Amino acid sequence: MVSPGNETHQELLLKIHDLTLRLEEAQETLDAIHAATVDAVVVYHDGKHRVYTLEGVDTIYRRLFETLNEGVLVATADRTILYANRRFADLVGVELSRITGASVERFVPLAQMADFTAFLERAEEMPHRDDLSLIRADGGLVPVLVSINPAPLERSETGCAIIVTDLTELRQVQEALRRANEELEERIEARTADLLCANAALETEIAERMRVEEALRNEDRQKDEFLAILSHELRNPLTPLRNATQIMKKPGLDETRLAWCRDVIDRQVEHLVRLVDDLLDISRISRGKIELKKEIVELRAIIDSAIESSQPFIEAAGHELKVSFPDEPLPLNADPVRLTQVFANLLNNAAKYMKAGGKIYLSARRQEATAIVSVRDTGIGIPAEALISIFDLFTQVDRSTNHGQGGLGIGLALVRSLVHLHGGQVEVYSAGPDQGSDFVVYLPLATECLNDVTQPKTSASMLQSPRRILVVDDNHDVADSLGILLQFLGAEVQVVYDGASALETIEAFKPDLMILDLGMPGMDGYEVARQIRQKPGFQDVMLIALTGWGQKKDRARTRMEGFDYHLVKPVDIEALKTLLRL
Structure with missing residues (x-):
């Protein structure tokens, strides 16, 4: 028989066991809810646990949410x-167990x-x-598209359902697209700039080609005009030359005629010589082959020499x-x-283009420091x-007007080139037709020689008076x-042909001076000079080369071969007289 005290003790033990089971079950339930393996949530608030079940959500929907590529949240009104x-x-x-029960704001950056x-x-x-943007546990930000819809909860409480779509890949694609677009725009801008530059260069090239073509047409026209003028200028002296030679053939011609x-022959030959010399000079200058033989000289001596050269022409025109x-x-x-x-050229031009x-x-x-x-x-x-x-090659002024004088249009071009070679410049001024002209030459002075001015030097050989010439x-x-x-000039002369x-x-003749042609067949002038220099007693004979070749290399060779002077055909008689002192 069980006593009443024992019954009470037994009941207490049963109640304790029942409570223990219920507590364990409650704990398991809470753990399951927190692990999101049930369709209810226990929220501790104001010292109480509140249990929420999700209306209309069962295991099938929960599994469906787990398969989505979007994040899903269900939140309360708070x-x-x-x-x-x-x-x-x-x-x-963040671990899933640490998300449930947390505030949504925990995952929102403070700035947003x-x-x-x-x-x-x-x-x-x-x-x-x-x-x-959502903030990650490591502090990084995840760009997302957030969709929020109202969602009813238990006991008429309203919460919300939040769908979160990761935009990282989209942002990366957009950023890549933006960079690609910027790069494309930069390339388009660069290409546009290149095209603009190329177009500008093409326009410049077209303009330059048009300018060159126009210049070529002008040069071609000038060339044709030059050839026509040259033909005319060459025929001018040839006609009186031929006429004079025909007259001289007539028998019984008196001394006056x-x-x-x-x-006539002397004047026209001199004219031809000037034409040829000008052509050769302008050719040498254009090719940079002309060589100046500079020395300290007084400007007055040069002017006097130019006046002496031009005076006959000036006087003949009555100026x-x-x-x-x-x-x-x-x-x-x-x-x-x-x-x-x-200066002779400038004086001749002045005389040429003036009425008597x-x-x-x-x-x-x-x-x-300048002479003007x-x-x-x-x-x-x-x-x-x-x-x-006016100073351009083949340029002439007022060709249509007959002034009785011709010209090749190279004289002033030659003047400018020679002045520039001396470090100076030349300018022209004119008030217009029939108003005359003024050519001004600027030349640098040799200021260091103001007290030591000399005339052109004369060599000892030029002071001699050779009378026996071969x-x-x-x-x-x-x-x-x-x-x-040379005989007319008073020299004793012998002539040979090889x-x-x-x-x-x-x-036998023992000449004081020999004038040698260079381009002779058989034994040329160089060989003759070499053998003469080797003959005893003939080392002091003055040797003058007379040739049609007058370039720097030709003059250098004659000096090397033993010649004393180099003259170019046709020989300038006055220069020859000065050289021989006859």
């Missing part, structure tokens, strides 16, 4: 998370909290979606030349022959449009005419 799928846990990098709050308020009335014929020169010396470091050519009885004013002055020479005339003048090209040329007309001319005869003749 933003407490009741449910989260594993995709959301992966997005934020205000926007998120406004976002939730709008979603309470109607579904809403917007871009947002013979003298007239000789004067008056007035010269003004300072008392102080104007020394130049210059080639006197070339500068004489410059005109006036030429030549003046010189010093301005600091002006050649002014009262002639036909120069039109304004021609002033720019002329050697295979061209009989050249040899004979030169021999006769090198062997020259070597035989010198033994």
Whole structure:
């Protein structure tokens, strides 16, 4: 028989066991709910545990949520998370068990909290979606598209369902697309710039080609005009030459008529020589082959030489030349022959383009370290449009007007080139047609030699007076005419026509000077010179080369072969007289 005390004790034991089971069951339930393996949530709030079940959600829907590629949240009105799928846990990098019961705001960056709050308020009335960022456990941000829909909970409580779509890959694609678009725009801009540059270069090239083509057309036109002028200029002296030679063939010609014929021939040959010399000079200058033989010389000596050369032409035209020169010396470091050519050319031009009885004013002055020479005339003048090209090759002014004088259009081009070679410049001024013209030459002075100005030097050999001259040329007309001319000048002359005869003749004739043609057949002039220099007693014979070749290399060779001087055909008689002192 059991006593009442024992019954009470037994009942207490049973109650304790029952409570223990219930507590264990409750604990397992809570653990399951927290592990999201049941369709209910226990939330501890105000010291109490509140259990929420998800209306209309069963195991099938829960499994469906777990298969989605979007994160899913269910939250209460106070933003407490009741449910989260594993995709959301992966997005934020937090264990699923630590998400349930947490606040949604835990995963929202502080900088976007205000926007998120406004976002939730709008979603309470109607579904809403917007871009947002979630903060990961490692502090990184995940760009997402958030969709919020109102969702009813137990006991008429309203929460919300949140769908989160990861935009990382989309943002990466968008960023890549943005960079690709920027790169494309940069490439388009660069390509556009390249095309603009290429177009500008093409336009420049087209303009340059058009300019070159126009220049070529002008040059071609000038060439044709030059050839026509050259033909005319060459025929001008050839006609009186032929006429004079025909007249001289007439029997019984009196001395007056013979003298007239000789004067005509001399003038026209001199004209031909000037034409050929100008052509050769401009060719050498254009090819950079001209060589200046500079020395310290007084400008007045050069001007005097130019006046002496041009005076017959000026007087023949009936012009008056007035010269003004300072008392102080104007020394130049210059080639006197070339500068004489410059001023003679300017004087000849002034005389050529003036009606008879005109006036030429030549003046010189010093301005600091520069000598300024002006050649002014009262002639036909120069039109304004021609002033720019007056110094260009083959340029002539007022060709349509017959002034009785021709020209190749190279004289002023030669003047400019020679002046530039001396470090100077030349300018032209004219008030227009029939207003005359003024050519002004600027030349640097040799200021260091103001007190040591000398005239062109004369070698000792030039001061000699050779009287016995041997002329050697295979061209009989050249040899004979030169021999006769030298005889007229008072020299004793013998003429031979080949090198062997020259070597035989010198033994008996013993010349003081020999004028040798270089291009003779058989034994040329070089060989003759070499053998003469080797003969005893003939080392001091003056040897003058007479040839049609006058380039620098030709002159260098004659010096090397033992010649004393080098003259170019046709020989300048005055230069020859000066050289021989006859």
